[in-house]
Amino acid sequence: MLNAVQIIIGGLLQGSAFAIVALGFSLVFRVTGVVNLSQGAFCILGAMAMYFLQVDFGLPLIVAAAGSAVIGLAFGFVCGAAIFVPALSRLPMSAMLMVTAGLLTFMEGLILVIWGNQSYALPPFSREAPVLIGALRVPSQGFWIAGISAAIVLGLWWLIYRTGFGVALRACAQNPLAARLMGIDLNRITLVSFALAAAIAAIGGVAIAPLTTLQFDSGRFLTVYGFIAATIGGLGGMAGSITGGLALGVAEQVAAGYLSSLFANALALLILLAMLLWRPRGLFASRREARADVPTQRRVQRAVVRIEGGGAWGFIVALVILLAALPFLVPTGLMASLTIAMILYIAVLGLDVLMGYAGQISLGQAGFMAIGGYAAAILATSYGWPPLAGVLAGMALSLIAALILALVTMSLRGDYLALATLAFGLLIDSLTVGLVDITGGPSGLVGIPAFSIGPWAFATPRSMYYLALTLAAILAAALYGGMRSGFGRALQAIRADPTAAAALGINVSRLKVAAFAIAAMLASLAGSLYAFNFHFLSPDMVDTPHSFETVAMLVLGGEGTLVGGLFGTFLLTLLPTVFQPFALYKTMVEGGLLIAIFMYLPEGMLGRIAVLLSPRHARREVGSHDDARA
């Protein structure tokens, strides 16, 4: 009994931390409708700033804490003014989600550059000994966290309901157009909310840092847990965020206390999926009904880029010849990277069908790479299966996982689907690290044989390169056949307007599942080849940052082109190899690139080149036709 109470108190403590992150989520979501994935990174920024000011610099607790909050606020202002607000006015919602994912990656990279990849632990605010209440032990930091949470809530409540700024903020949340017509500067309100959310997150990071150890990339867990808490409470509400945070904290601690901490992670992600399924608007939200034929999302014009005719075929033939000759053209030091790039391209190719054609964002590609990689590796090492059978088994397993995930998430709006795939990826991450008996845990699996088909073994990077190239060429040709025909058109129709697509008899959910399954199976194939190529597989080779990386590769190259991803993949794989001394900056640059591409080069490198090369501008045709009719 006592133990149970102890666990629940622990849960409430942890829950307050989730609640603080959730509050920041809600604030930004309420004003803009955007799920800001960078929220958790601001927690880490706050905690690291605190460490710097308090431990390195020796400032008193209060001064250091206030300084950290100011740093969070200032950085929030900069990111908001330079990235978030300008992006919001020109990008569709799904791209906004990726911009914040880019910001998360960028900030992780920045923290990595400044503070390195070691773990940090802050001293508690007051005396080390836990406070004893009867027989219960409560860490003294718990009181601080509870107090800080309460102070943030009161402060926010005062700001939103008792100040002119709050009135403007609520007006923007309710009806942005009317607010603008009334002379409210929507951009200013958005900017202030974003910066305020950043400051709240930084304070939250400062408060929870003494209870746990934090690393440059711990932010994404806080992001996910904060988002889960906010979802339980119904995104946008303060009371909901707090209840959601506390409930999640308790559920997690109970699961960890009575089962295992591995299960606690899984439970949190399962709670999210259950919430998204059962009550996507949260526990407290009411149902609203609107006319179903009126689109709720702002329509965004997309460039129509079509490379057709003889030029396209010439380009493809030249590209294949170049790729085949590449191993003889580059220095031998680059061969290993070429192989990696070609293998990753297979995963990016699958993602292009899902993202570039069907318009669904997946942040869980690496999860399927892990399934494929570990399945093939374990079957080959422990059970002596031939590699090819292992690859196929991995793909089958990924297909099953994808179908289950799709079944659960199919009814979700775009953003929620992306977040569900992120949760899936993190779940797989925790399994690959946690199931030590099966996966070898953090140290990974060794002794994976080379890939072979019958008597032919692919033991060198060069032979693996040609294997991957052959597979990629076959897959790309097949997908091109599908994408230029009815299948691809139906996917594009779904991306453009699911309601109108359904009105033409297109089974939206079935085709989305098909695209999702293709993406999962190709990622799985790439993961298997990865394992056979390195003869080794560890969780960090196929963890969630690689999901973000595949997305960055795809959008950099050009979505919806099948070939474009190749350029993005090669660029992002080879550049760090060529500039080895700058490897530390890789994460930061990737995040920055992700943001920059979405904002300035939405059609990607290949798309840009195609636009420049094609003199036939559709717009001019329209104009001349109008003249003729007049």
Added chain:
Amino acid sequence: MTTPALEISGLAKSFGALRAVADVSFTVAPSSVTALIGPNGAGKTTLFNLITNLDSAAAGEVRFLGRPLTGMKPDAIAALGLIRTFQTARVFPGMTARENVLAGAHLAMRSGGWQQMLWLGAARREERMLARRADDLIDLVGLSAFRQAPATDLPMGAQKLIEVVRALMARPKMLLLDEPAAGLNDRETAELAALLRGIRDIGITIMVIEHNMSLVMSLADEVVVLDAGSVIARGPPGTVRADRRVIEAYVGADA
């Protein structure tokens, strides 16, 4: 008597306190043109949404060719041959006009994704055949110069025509057209009327929401007048035009 193409009985839907559609019942004869008219906010588009299950009805039933549509998903209803267009033209952004029209052929396609990915001859032939048909239909509505243009670059009236021929690509048994003439000039409207008569003459039933009275009078075999969610008159165009309640609904009770 033959089975009606569409049989609507006791259909009702409210949004909050607003009764958008209240106890609407009527039937549509096969191979006829029914015009659905009424002042703004009368519930015309909501009725279309209820027929295609885009919104779920609070009460009532719709039967298409004798088959109840209750509980069916919009795409399953489309698969029965009941295809609709939208009030605000909903061409697919990011696709050319021809690709838009081709997307309408989804239901008519025999070859599936697998055959297309394997580059099978049958799939390629079907694709070429459909492309010819799409071009032909685009020519028919006078938009041949726009084939390769991004569909969203077209003028609003042209987008609505693209939507109509896109619906035709699905080889429908019945079309629900929501204000197809909006954005067209007089000559284009006359061409549209001729096109719709042609569609009816090849046996496709049409129900059309339209504000253009001369189009309605020249085209419709039957007119249904909706006001404040209820049917206030129905019958041949001549009869309905003379109906006192219709004149009141349109011009106001004092007139």
